[in-house]
Amino acid sequence: MVTNDATLLRVKHDVLYEVAKAAWDGQLDEKKEEIPYRLIPGPQAQFRCCIYKEREIIRQRVKLAVGQCPSGKDSSNVVQVINAACEECPIASYIVTDNCRKCMGKACQNSCHFGAITMGENRAHIDPNKCKECGMCANACPYNAIAHLERPCKKACPVDAITYDEYGICVIDEKKCIQCGMCIHSCPFGAIGSKTFIVDVINLIRAGKRVVAMIAPAVEGQFGPDITMASWRTALKKIGFADMIEVALGGDMTAASEAEEWAEAYKEGKKMTTSCCPAFVNMIKQHFPMLLDNMSTTVSPMCGVSRMIKAEDPETVTVFIGPCIAKKSETMDLNIQGNADYALTLGEARAMLRAKGVELEPEENTLQNGSVFGKRFGNGGGVTAAVLQCLKEQGENADINVMKCNGAAECKKALLLLKAGKLPADFVEGMACVGGCVGGPSKHKTEQEAKKARDLLIGQADKREVHENLGNYPMDKFSMHRH
């Protein structure tokens, strides 16, 4: 991923690689304890105060990689704090810096409504007990001498789920956390991560189970113009997956089903939201439960494809691969039947490949399971475009007003409006990541970096329509609704 430096990514990937390798060799239990020593050989510490702390952090990362909580506590949250790695960033949010000239004007003092600012020996001082964090002083200072310090994790969280304990260590409020994963890559110390299913997937492949991979539409273009969906299928088959299907096909399934729902709701004058983004669904469930009735009952593209695979062979294990963290929580919601058994991030899938000595190789762009509309599901506005296309294909009215929410903050705003009965639009497209799934927390390249390759690859796809494409699949063998 992109926001933080390569060192952090290398450490995270090394842990996943070592765990995957030991699991492929069937020696995880024996080798697990050796990983911290192999990755941190010493005697000099590289990143932290000492090698013992560095090794403890690796130990906690290994726990996450095998699907356990790093601190040993019992918690079902997918997103977890790696306590040992949390650097207890300052919590006081406004501080006076060296830029302060203790000027005569004292705009800071004059602008503060709470009497929190006094003059110290060299510079102004903000009393944290009086400061209400309004930011007036920072705006007022003509020297930009007042800095706003906010923990990056806390700043990144769209639902205010990040708190801290009495020692200043980050704590996630699991009742609020929607598993979007925004905090994970925001932390410059890599102190937040997510539990992974890599060991489970490897064990089931090794046990001879039929395991099928389902690749998210957002993945197309992430690894340059030469790495196609066919490249992914070839690589995944080399490490023991039985097959691979594009979840873009599921995008077509979800769009067709939602189009039917929307057409009906529109006639009844009922406002509705999408239900394909798992973090958006979690946001509704946990923060706006009164709006559950407005949420589409259509299952996600991932679930649609999984149900199709399981309708043919219920014993098949289905594994989603994409840039998403929240998908992991969707697989754990067992109130939905037939959903994917496991979800992996791109980094986790690549660690599994590399641990077997397999890389993604350029291959001709011949594999296409979804229409272009399904493929664009992973872009902001893509769901709406696909649903409108379906309405047109069915001769329904496609002149409807959709509020396309780009990122969790916009989602929250739309849901607040819907709750208050003031939503101007007829429908809400909820995407918790900015840019849609292509902006997911575990992306390999940013939306902009990948755009050219993505447009090129999707441009090579044929122009089949959504219903025309679904005509090739056994849509009568499974339901596209939650219950």
Place this chain on the structure above:
Amino acid sequence: MRVTICIGSACHLKGSREVISQMQELVAQNGLAAKVDLNGAFCSGNCVKEGVCVTVDGELYSVKPEETKGFFEKEILGRM
């Protein structure tokens, strides 16, 4: 009521998917969708037990696929 069923690979091989689909059916048949919340759980390290790891409001049980119906009647319906 919060029910968790282990979805780790060891429990998978002991039939967790069978336990899950039976539970889903039983919850639906008894009209308990609003009362029983079925969740997956990562491996809790209790793999030595013969059955699949299931918890009901935090209490751990070991359930084999063929025992699912009886378990549901006793531990889930029984607590309603």
